[in-house]
Amino acid sequence: MPEPVYVLGGTQTDFAVNWTKEDEEPLTSMLREAVAGALIDARVEPEEIQTAHVGNFGAEQFTGQSHLGALVPMLYPAWHGLPTSRHEAACASGSIALLAATAEIEAGRYDIALVAGVELMRNIRGDQAARHLGSAAMVPEETASDDLPWPSLFNRIAEETDQRHGLDQRYLDRIAEINRTNARRNPKAQTRDWTLEPEQFTADDIVNPIVTGRTRKSDCGRITDGAAAVVLAGRRFADEWARGQRGAPRSRVLGWGHHTAPLPLRSKFLASKPDDYLFPHVRDAIFDAYRRANLQGPRDLDVIETHDCFTITEYMALEHFGLTGPGDAWQAIENGLIDFEGPLPVNPSGGLIGAGHPVGATGVRMLLDAHRQVTGTAGGYQVEAARKAGTLNIGGSASTAVSFMIGAAD
Template sequence: MHPHPSGVRTQTARRRGLSKAPARATLYVRLYSSPRAGGRAVREPVYVLGGSQTDFARNWSKDSDNALYEMLEEAVAGCLDATGVAPEKVETAHVANFGAELFAAQAHLGAMVPMLQPSWSSLPTSRHEAACASGSTAVLAAMAEIEAGRYDLALVAGLELMRNVHSEQAARHLGSAAWTREETGDDVLPWPGLFDRIAGEVERRHGLDRTHLTRIAEINRANARRNPLAQTRAWTNDAAQFGDDEVVNPVVAGRIRKSDCGRITDGAAVVLLASRRFAEQWARRRSAPQAGVIRGWGHRTAPLPLAAKLALSADGGYLFPNVRQAITDAYRRAGIDGPRELDVIETHDCFTVNEYVALEHFGLTEPGRAWEAVEDGRIEFGGSLPVNPSGGLIGAGHPVGATGVRMLLDAHRQVTGTAGGYQVDGARTAATLNIGGSCSTAVSFVVGAAE
C-alpha cells in the first residue's frame, strides 16, 4: 500500500516495481481513521508548512551576550519568512530544550517566545525536555493540540547553547540525561562510555567490525559538505581522520574514536505545523505550495538505565525493543509496510554505533545484520535509501534540543524538493528517528509530500 493521496508511488517503489496506490477513498480511511494506541482515531492530518534553522557551525557565545534568545529570534524570523505566515496567525508555541539551566542558568524558555512579536504578548507556550529527543516531543505536543482542534497553527522551536563552557563541563552537563545515580559517576565523558557499552553489546551478540562504523562516519561527513548549514561542512575529510592514528583520531572510550562522535553544537530550528484547514488556505495563497504532511508517528520510552534496557532484550531480537516499536508504530500509522516504501531517512547518530543499530531497527536488515546496509551502499547519498543526507548529528551537528525539530524540517525539505545541494532525487516519503539518552526515549515520524 502507498500513503500518497495523489496516488504517486515513491521513488523506491518505482525502482522496485511495487503495486500502484489504492483508491483515494481507501487512503482517506487509512490516513484519517488510523487506530491510535488505545483505539481512538486520528481525525485530521498535521501539515509541516516549512521552517528555518541557524548555522550549526556558529559559536554563539563568542559574539552574543544573550545567545539563547538571539538564536531563537533568528530561527523564528527565518521560519516566518520562509513560510510567508503572518505572526498573528500563530496560535500556540512549543519550545524544546534540554539543558539551558545547566549551560546558561536560564529556565522558563517558553516565555521567551512572547518577547519576539507584539501579537504574541499572551501566546500560550510550553517548554519540553526529553534529553536529545526534546525536539520531537515538542512536535508531538503541538500535533496533539492541532488534532484535538484547539489550534490551527503551532510554532515549534528547538534550541540549545552548549559551546559557552569547556568541553569537559559540557560533557558532564550532558551526562545528566543518563541514570546519574549509577551510570555516570566520576566519568569525565559519560556518553562515549555508555555508547561504547552499546557497541560492546552489539559485538557480544552479533559481532561488530569497526570498518562499518568508520564507513558511517565517512558517509555522514561527506553528506555534510553538501549542507550549507552543517557544522562540519568546511572540514577536511582525509583518511587519517577516520583511521587508527592516536593523534588525529584518538580513542575516546573503548571502541569509540573521535570520528565516531557527534560534536558539541549551538543552534536552533523552528517549524510551523498546521491543521488541514489552515494548510489548504495557506497553499491557495502561494504560487508554488510546498507543504509536507506528518503521515505517521511513534513514541516509546524505556527505563532510564542502559542495563535495564539491555535486560529487556536479553532473549534476542532487537537490541532496543522500544526503538523498534516507535518506528513500527510510525509505519503503521502512515499505512506503509516498512523501509521499502521510504525514499530517505534522517536518524539519530550521536555516535556511529547508534546509526548502525538504527539501520536494523528501521528494518533495513534483520537484527544483527546492519553491516549489510553499510557494505552494499544503499545508505549512501546515491544509494537506494539514503540515510542522513543532511550529514546527521555527526556531520550537520547536534544542538540537543533542536535536533528533533531539525530532523523534521529536513524531512519536509526532502519530500518537498527544497533540500538544495543535499536533495535526494525524487524523494516523496521520509522517516526520522530521534532518541533521548541511551535509547530511552524514541520518537519516529513518517513525512510525505502533501498533494
C-alpha cells in the same frame, strides 16, 4: 478521525556558529533567528500563530535560564499572551515538542502551531559540557566516576552489539565518513568546511585517537549551538494557505511513534535479552510510525534522517528501521544502500556527526530536513525524487524514542 497535520516550512541557524562569541544574549537570539526564518519560509505572519512549543534539554545548566516557553512571547508584540510550553526529553526534546504540537492540531485545539528547538552548549568548557550532558543518564549510577559519560555509555552499546551479533569497526568508520561527506553539501552543517582525509576514518591513533574503549574521535557527534523551527497547520489553515498561493510546497506528517524505556542502560540490556533487537522499544516507535502512515516498512521510504550521536547509534538504527535483520546492519553499509546516491540514503544532511547536534533542536531539525527532502527544497543535499522520509530521534541511552514519517502533500 484526527485532524491531519501539515508542515508549511521552517529553518535552522548555522550550526557552525559559536553563539557566545557572536551575541550578548545567545539563547534568545538563536531562538529569534530560527523563529523569524521559519515564519518567512512558511509565508506566515506572527499574528497567525496560535500556539508555540519549545524543545530544550539543558538551558538551566548551561545558561542558568529555565521557563523557555516564556521567551517566545518576547519575540513579537502580537505574541503577548500566546499559549506556549517547553519540553525536555534529553536529545529527543525537539521531537517531544513536535508531538505536543501535532496532538493539539489533531485534537482541533489550534489550526496553526510554531515548534522550535534550541540549545546553547559552547559557552562553557568541554569537560563542563560533558558533565551537564551526563545528567540525561542515570545519576549518579552511570556518571559519578566518568568524565565522559556519553562516549562511555555508547561504547557499552557497541560492546553489547559486538557480544550479541559481532561488530566490525570498519562499518562504524564508514558511517562517519558518509555523514561527514554528506555534511559538505549542507550549507548550515557544523563540519561543512572541516578537512576530510581518509585517515580520519581508520584506526590511526594520531589522526583518529581512541576516546574510550573502542570508540574513536570519528565515532562521536559534536558539541553544537543552534536552533531550528517549523510551522505546522491543520487541514483548514493549510488548505487556505495553499489556495492563497503563498509559495513553498507543503508536506504532511503521515505517522508517528513514541516509546520510552527505563533510564539506566543496563535495564534496557536486561529487558532486551530475549529479543532479537537490542532496543525493541525503539523498533516499536518506528514501526508504530510506519503503521500510522500506512507504510509497509523502509521499502516505502526514499530517505531517512536518523540519530547518530555516535556511529553505533546509526548502526543500531539501520536494523531497527528494518533495513536489515538483527545483527546485519553491516550489509546496508557494505552494499551502498545508505549512501547519498544509494537506494535509501541515510542522513543526507550530515546527521548529528556531520551537521551538528544542538540537543534540543535536533528533533526539529530532523523533521525540517525530512520536509525539505519530500518537497524538493533541500538544495545541494536533495535526494532525487524523494517523496517519503522517516526520522528517528532518541534521548539518553536510547531511553526515549520518537519517529516521524513525512510525505509530500502536493
